[in-house]
Amino acid sequence: MGHEWCSTRRRSAPVDEFSALGSEALQALREELRKDYAHFQDRGLKLDLTRGKPSAEQLDFSNELLGLPGAQDFKAADGTDTRNYGGLHGLPELREIFSPLLQVPVDQLLASDNSSLSLMHDLVMHAMLFALPGGETRWVDVQRPAFLCPVPGYDRHFSICEKFGIEMIPVEPTEDGLLDIDEVERLAASDPRIKGIWLVPKYSNPTGVTVSDRTAERLAGMTTAAPDFRIFWDDAYSVHHLTDHRVTVAPIVQLCAEAGKADRVFVLGSTSKITFAGAGVSFLGSSPANLQWYLGHIAKRTIGPDKTNHLRHVRFLQDSEGVQKLMERHRDNLAPKFAKVQEILAAELGGTGVASWTEAFGGYFISLDVLDGTASEVIRLAKEAGIALTPAGSTYPYGKDPRDRNIRLAPSFPPVADLDTAMRGVVLCVKLAAVEKLLEG
Numbered sequence: 442m443g444h445e446w447c448s449t450r451r452r453s454a455p456v457d458e459f460s461a462l463g464s465e466a467l468q469a470l471r472e473e474l475r476k477d478y479a480h481f482q483d484r485g486l487k488l489d490l491t492r493g494k495p496s497a498e499q500l501d502f503s504n505e506l507l508g509l510p511g512a513q514d515f516k517a518a519d520g521t522d523t524r525n526y527g528g529l530h531g532l533p534e535l536r537e538i539f540s541p542l543l544q545v546p547v548d549q550l551l552a553s554d555n556s557s558l559s560l561m562h563d564l565v566m567h568a569m570l571f572a573l574p575g576g577e578t579r580w581v582d583v584q585r586p587a588f589l590c591p592v593p594g595y596d597r598h599f600s601i602c603e604k605f606g607i608e609m610i611p612v613e614p615t616e617d618g619l620l621d622i623d624e625v626e627r628l629a630a631s632d633p634r635i636k637g638i639w640l641v642p643k644y645s646n647p648t649g650v651t652v653s654d655r656t657a658e659r660l661a662g663m664t665t666a667a668p669d670f671r672i673f674w675d676d677a678y679s680v681h682h683l684t685d686h687r688v689t690v691a692p693i694v695q696l697c698a699e700a701g702k703a704d705r706v707f708v709l710g711s712t713s714k715i716t717f718a719g720a721g722v723s724f725l726g727s728s729p730a731n732l733q734w735y736l737g738h739i740a741k742r743t744i745g746p747d748k749t750n751h752l753r754h755v756r757f758l759q760d761s762e763g764v765q766k767l768m769e770r771h772r773d774n775l776a777p778k779f780a781k782v783q784e785i786l787a788a789e790l791g792g793t794g795v796a797s798w799t800e801a802f803g804g805y806f807i808s809l810d811v812l813d814g815t816a817s818e819v820i821r822l823a824k825e826a827g828i829a830l831t832p833a834g835s836t837y838p839y840g841k842d843p844r845d846r847n848i849r850l851a852p853s854f855p856p857v858a859d860l861d862t863a864m865r866g867v868v869l870c871v872k873l874a875a876v877e878k879l880l881e882g
Contacts, residue, residue, distance in 0.1 A: 457794030459875055467880050474873040478826065481866050486827030488863040493646070493805035493851045495718055495771075502770050503716040509753040517755075523748035529736050532751040535722065541761050542679050543710045544692035545726030551736075553746045557711040557723040558597055561673060564707055564725075565601050567738045568636070568671070574704045574730040576669030580607075580636055589628055589638040591620055593808060593836030593847045595646040598639040598675070602838070609838035610635070618648060618799070622656045626663045633666040637673055642690045644678040644804030647836055647849040651803075657691035662700035672697075672706040678804040679710055680768045683776050687765075688803060694726055703728040712754065714805065715767065722746075722754055775805075778852040782807055782864055789868035795875035798850075807850040808836075815874040816845045822870035828863050 462470065515523050518534050530536070531552025540547045553560060569581045580586045587608040590599060602609050610628060615621050620640075629635055638660075642652040652660075660672055674693050682688065697705045704727075712721035725735065758764050783800055786809070790796040799808045811819055817833040824830070831849045834840035850867075852860055 459793050459795050459872075459879060461794075462879075464880070467876055471873070471876045471880065474869065474876060477869055478822065478873055481869060482826050484827070486862065486866070488827060488855060488859055488866075489829045490851050490855070490860075490863055490867075491829050491831050492854075493714070494854045495714055496774065496854050496856075499714075499771055499774055499853075500717060502767060503757065506716060506720075506753050506757050509756045510749065515749060515752065517748070517752055521748070523752045526744040528745045528748050529740060529743070531722075531724075531746055532748055532755060534755045535751045536724075538755065538758055538761055538764065539710065539724055542764060543676055543708055543724060543726055544690075545694050545708050545724075549694060549729065549732065550724055550726045551732060552751055553723045553725065555711070555713070555719060555721050555723060555747075555750075557675065557677065557709040557713070557725075560709055560723055560725050561598070561675065561707075562601055563739070564671075564673070564735065565605055565607070567735065568669075569605055571734075571738065573669040573671070574728075574734050576667075580669075583634055583636070585634055586636050587632065587634045589625055589635060590838050591625075591638070591640065591645075592838070593647055593842075593849070594639060595641060595675070596831075596835040596840075598673070599838045607636075608634070611838055614648070614650075619650060620652060620656055622659050626659065629663060629665045629667075629670060631666060635665070636667050636669060637671040639673050639675065641675050641677055642693070643676060643688060644681060644801060646677070646804065647799075647806035647808040647847075649799050649801030649804050649806065649808070651688050652690055654691040657693055658696055658700075661693060661696035661702060661705065670705065674706050674708045676708055676710045677714070680764055681714060681805065682768065682772055682803045683779055684772075684802050686802065694728075698728070704731050707731065714771075715764065716754065716757070720750065722751060775853055778855075778857055778860055779807065781857055781860055782850060782852050785861070785864040785868060789865070790871060793872065793875070796871055805851060805853055807852065809848045809850055809871075810846045811848060811871050812875045812878055813844045813846050815871075815878050816842060816848050818874040818877070819848060819867070819870045822874060823867055826866050826870065828866045828870075830867070 517523055517532050535552045536547050536550045540550055570579055572579050585608050587610055588602050589612050590609045592611045612621055612624050693706050697703055708726035711723040786798050795812045797810050820830045820833050834842040836847050836849050
């Protein structure tokens with residue numbers, strides 16, 4: 442099983458070279474950095490590190506999907522004509538492939554269309570309008586319903602809450618960067634307005650941390666003031682390893698059932714970063730009661746998902762190990778990019794004392810913490826040098842990073858040569874912003 446400590450390491454400067462400099466030396470360094478920055482601007486670059494998109498090479502790994510299923514071979518294993526209506530649960534053979542990967546029993550796993558984000562959105566929307574199993578009221582009838590949001594976190598989770606007027610309560614990590622489960626338990630038990638928590642349990646976005654077995658057990662069994670409290674277990678990176686070691690997480694559906702709280706969790710997953718980002722399949726795993734509640738609502742808006750695409754994925758992936766083998770190709774493509782970012786961060790920022798960063802063992806991101814109060818300036822400088830970064834504050838609710846220090850780096854999309862150039866620009870901006878801040882006193 443997985444452990445929080447084994448999924449990521451934080452690299453930080455062992456020496457505070459910049460802060461040790463006197464005013465005169467800092468001013469000289471600023472002038473040197475300003476000259477380097479001006480030269481960088483003159484290059485007229487247009488580079489993008491904003492989102493964790495698969496590269497064109499990664500998408501090419503799944504091009505065989507475009508020829509599947511064959512024109513005369515469109516029937517599922519049970520004889521279902523996948524071109525026709527029906528099948529709200531999704532194809533059984535596709536659910537069988539992803540059941541062990543998401544650690545959800547086949548009969549408690551739904552296969553849907555291309556977006557797990559759509560599933561999360563719809564789950565929250567339906568909970569706002571219709572009482573969940575075990576719930577006494579609709580969420581919309583609660584004055585200022587709230588969610589716990591471990592930070593730094595995923596901006597699209599926060600966008601869903603903001604859309605529906607759900608208050609977001611940030612939960613800062615412990616000193617070693619892990620989920621503060623003590624604080625989660627305290628808050629969930631103290632306030633019936635708190636209806637849920639967002640979690641990316643493995644290789645989390647953006648820190649790369651994986652929830653430990655013990656933490657998962659505590660989440661499953663903890664006391665909550667709201668009887669309809671839900672864990673949104675967004676297992677987006679379940680098979681997205683960057684090393685030979687396949688980190689695992691505890692089976693949260695099983696843990697919740699064993700704790701007598703089977704309805705507590707929604708497990709989400711997709712093939713967005715496995716096959717085609719815009720034409721994959723998504724999954725929802727939960728208790729029988731939760732699934733019956735959800736299916737009862739979506740049956741009013743759809744007669745079934747794209748089963749032809751389900752069959753296409755079954756024929757291409759074949760089985761669970763087929764998914765893992767495909768992900769090894771993704772790993773071979775991604776690992777050099779992540780290594781390049783680590784190399785440049787260590788060479789240019791190591792020892793300066795103005796930045797620390799995570800070294801992820803999976804997922805799609807590196808979390809960079811710069812000198813307090815400088816993230817916004819780093820991103821502004823980068824933009825003016827032709828490098829697009831995720832907006833400052835994106836990894837916090839309402840776009841407000843209280844220390845203005847966190848920057849999410851997404852190395853997946855650019856070629857290694859462009860990534861090298863972009864990162865050298867980023868570290869230059871980090872240094873310049875830091876020196877300016879230190880000179881302010």
